Every structure is written in C-alpha cells, then in structure tokens.
Amino acid sequence: MTAEMVAPAWMHQQVTAEQYDAWTDEQSAGIEIVDGMVLVSPSASKRHNRLARLLANALDAAAGPDWNADTDFDVRLYDVPLNNRRPDVTVYRADSIDVTPTRPEHVLLVVEVVSPGSETTDRVVKTDQYAKAGIPFYWRVEQAVTGAPLVYTSVLDPAAGRYRDGEFFAGVVKTAMPFPVEVDLSAI
Template identity: 65%
Template sequence: MGHPDRREEHASWSAEQCAGIEIVDGLVVASQSASKRYNRLALAPATALDGAAGTDSNADTDCDVCLQDAPLTDRRLDVIVCRAETVDVTPAPSEHVLSVIKVVSPVSKTAARIVKVDQYAKAGTPFYRRVEQAATGVPIVHTYVLDPAPEAYKDGEMLTGVVKAAVPFPVAVSLGVI
C-alpha cells in the first residue's frame, strides 16, 4: 500500500485496505482487533452520547479522524462526538470533533495515556476521556479538558459507576453494568 504522505493517496484506498489501520506521521500502523469487553466499554458511552446529542452533533464508535495533514495522521477513535454535518465525512476533520473517548487495552496503555492525549490536544479536541479497567475490573474514566493556549489537556476527574458529564452536552453513562 505504500506510505500515504498525502491525503489524496490515502483517500484512493479501498475500505478493505483501510480496515484495521491508522496512519501516524505518514506511516501505516496496524490496529489490534478489540475484545468483546473493549467493545462494550466503547458502546455504552457511544449509545448514551448519541441519544443525548440532539440534532447538532452525533456520537459513533470506530471512526476515523484526521488529526493533521502533514505528516498525515489519521486515528481510529473508539468513541467520537462530532458536529452533525460530518456524519458522512471520513475521516472526520479534527475541527469538527467535540469529544473523544479512548478505551484502553493492555497493548494501548502508552499510546492512550501519552501519545494520543498529545495528538488530540494539538488537533484542538476540546474533551478527551480515557476509559481503563482497574485491577478489580471496575471501569474508571479519566477526564481531560483542553487548554488551548499551550495545546495541552488539564487533568480532570476520575469517575466510576454512573458517569455524568455536562459537556459537550448533558449525559449520564452507567459503566457499572459492563
């Protein structure tokens, strides 16, 4: 497939060629298949967010977003909340992304905690939430809010059980049943 240095080259690839990959700094990176628990940890907030979104935005799972054009970086997000007008745009432009949720797997801890946090902040994503399972099996949500001046996130709350958020719109998600 080559290295997609340009958006046009990547846009010409088929859906089969794009399945299970991300483009990071112009390099193709394989994405691991998710476990059932991982998928459930993404589906619960996506469903709640989409139901609460109203007509101006929507939430989805397993979506691509363009974080930068040079070098090309497209990430596949576990849960994304975007402005409604981008529902048919792939990858979603970063300026239309309102919030992302990263579900952490055993192999994605470093990327989720350090690399992706930095990339989403530099792309201007207002809210980043990271979902991890504690050693006890209880899901924990780590919240971050963008500070635009340094293009970095401020640490927010750590939440469990029923997670309530007021931004980008009011929503409650029960993680206790997962």
C-alpha cells in the same frame, strides 16, 4: 525468512493523504496512520468493544440534534505528514456526517478505551495529538482488572495546547461536560 514473513512494501513507506484517500474502506479498516506510517491494530476484546458501544450510545442519546456519537472511523488530524487516528468513540457535528475526511474542527469529544498494549499510546501519545489538533474534550477509559471501569475526562486548554484534568468517574459517568450525560459502566 519465508515469503509470509516479509512485510509488504507499503508498510515501509510513508503514505500521503492523497494515497490514503484512494484506498477502499476495507483497506483502511483496523489501521491508523501516524507520521505517514501505517499502524495495524489488533482486534479489540469484547469488553473493550462493549465499553465503547455503551459510551457511544449514551453520548449519542444525550448529545441532542447537533451532535452524533459513533465508533470506529478515521479522524484526520493532519495531512502532512498524514495522521489519521481511529478513536474508540467520536462525538462530531451532525452536519458533518457526510464530510470526508472528518477533521478536528468537526469533533467535540474523543474517547479511547485503554487495552493491553495501548497504554502509552492512549495515555500519552494520543492525548498530545488530540490536544494539538484542537479537539475540545478527551476521555480515557481504563479497564480495571476487577471492578468498574475508570473514566478520566480532560478539557482542552487552547492557550497551552494541552488538556487539563477534568472529572474522574468509577463505574457511573455523570457529567455536564461537554453536555449532560449519565451512563453506568459498572455492569460490564
């Protein structure tokens, strides 16, 4: 085994919230922390990024002054063990724009765009984590091999601590939950 093949020591040790908070933006870019362990994500495809941006732009325009929609930043689900997720799109309270870390109570909706290699994580693991953290809405975007993307919406059932199925859309998303929004994803 060559020196280039040996993973750095920090990849074998749990990271605490205090350690992570001391990292620079460059050090924390492109990773998530699950149960204190660093998960490195590959760069997303252009299609994936475009879907996320189109959704973020539409959600931001429709959300009104109380909410912002952005892509690619950490949402701190738990401090111990540290769990930071980086949803593809996050709708969060506008008055929390300068609050770090972003916590579940700041978040209204998270969107994950499923890519090859993230299927189980986006369909099962993140769904469970976001629900247990109390995020009211979760949308999952499936990239169809042919045709328009499929969007599955979910609404939190707080008593059960899990999501229940919401609306389903093929290509054009037109919904009133969590606020009225319409976006055509079929042109991707």
